[in-house]
Amino acid sequence: MxxxxxxxxxxxxxxxxxxxxxxxxxxxxxxxxxxxxxxxxxxxxxxxxxxxxxxxxxxxxxxxxxxxxxxxxxxxxYPGFGNHQGALGWTAHGELAKAEAANNARLDELVLRFREYPIEQLADDPAAQQMGARLFVDNCAACHGRGGYGNVKLGAPSLIDDDWLYGGSGKDILASIHDGRSGLMPPWASLGEDNVKNLASYVLSLSGSPHDAARAAAGKPLFATCAACHGEQGKGNPALGAPNLTDRIWLHGGRYEDIVRTIGGGRQGHMPAWNTRLSEDQIRVLAAYVYHLSHQGDAATRTTL
Structure with a gap:
């Protein structure tokens, strides 16, 4: 001061x-x-x-x-009397640095062990899960929710199912967290309001959701415009981040009105890259935790550490 x-x-x-x-x-x-x-x-x-x-x-x-x-x-x-630094030379920054050094020393052994396993196997390690859960709450929960359930309003996908925009392997999840993802659904309002509604009904029909059969039949030829990304059967394309339209899992809501809005106005999503905030080891542990979230039911079928 x-x-x-x-x-x-x-x-x-x-x-x-x-x-x-x-x-x-x-x-x-x-x-x-x-x-x-x-x-x-x-x-x-x-x-x-x-x-x-x-x-x-x-x-x-x-x-x-x-x-x-x-x-x-x-x-x-101790410091506290104006600019007097204190006879002991104690500072809050110094205390924090010592605490971080001690914590890092304790983590080094764990991190070295974590490096030996692929993401899929690391996902079953209790210590990795505990560390990954804390990293998830600190960095991911704001969008995906504390439990990883996702947020339709933000277009943040659920991480507890087995439906992935860019692939759900350990390598895919690691790449998504490390480098981020950017997705764009172009607006198709140029098709006309009626055609957009027809196309929305056809998209609903792909997953067996309630829909207007007449509009769906009229919208089926229009789906050729969408097939370039979503595929002819609407199964999606992980290489492009195009979602599967046949599984009733919706990124921005699955009501008829939601899909009309998505087709007519388009959607844009951005998953930031975390390689500037987290270390490589932290990203691996976080990827393992995200993998764990979506595979909690079949942990017994994988080899434990």
Missing amino acids: SAGWSLWVMFLIVLNMGITFFLFLWGPRVKIPTLPDQTTGHVWAHGTIREAVRKLPLWWLLLSGAMFVIGAIYLVL
């Missing part, structure tokens, strides 16, 4: 400690007027409780005096 602010802080400390110390010395000696019964005359509870005057107990005086001494010693040893 600047010299001016330092002096101001020092002044406030001296003022507050000075006033408090004065009251501490003056309090035991002050004479309080009392009645013949040694009370002040103040009463509560309709006169059933009277305020008496007693000397402060010795233990309280000794304890309070010790606090002043401890406070003075603290200001000498």
Whole structure:
């Protein structure tokens, strides 16, 4: 802090400690007027409780005096008195650095072991799951939810099913987290409002969802425009991030109105790259945790570590 602010802080400390110390010395000696019964005359509870005057107990005086001494010693040893750095040279940054170094030392052994296994096998390791869960909450839960259920409003996919836009192998998930993903569904409002509604009905029919059969029949020829990305059968294309339209799993909602809005106005999604925030080892552990989320039911079929 600047010299001016330092002096101001020092002044406030001296003022507050000075006033408090004065009251501490003056309090035991002050004479309080009392009645013949040694009370002040103040009463509560309709006169059933009277305020008496007693000397402060010795233990309280000794304890309070010790606090002043401890406070003075603290200001000498630690920073707090303006720009005074403290005789011990203690700093919050230094304490944090020591704690991080100690934590990293404990993690090194785990991280070295984690590197020996593929993502799919690492997903079953309890220590990796615990570390991955913390990384997930800190970095992914804002969009995908704490439990990985996804968020339709944000277009963040659920991570607890086995439906993947860019592939669900350990390698695919690792690439998604490391490098990020960007998806674009172009708007097709140029087809006309009626055709967009017909096409939406046909898309619903692909998954066996309730739909208008007449509109679906009219929209089927129009799906050729969509097949370039989603495939002729609507099964999707992980290479492009085009979702499967036949499984009733919807990124932006599966109501008729939602699909009309998606086709007519298009959609754009962005999964940021985490390689600038997380280390390579952290990304591997996080990828293993995401893989674990979607394979919790078949963990017994995989080889455990």
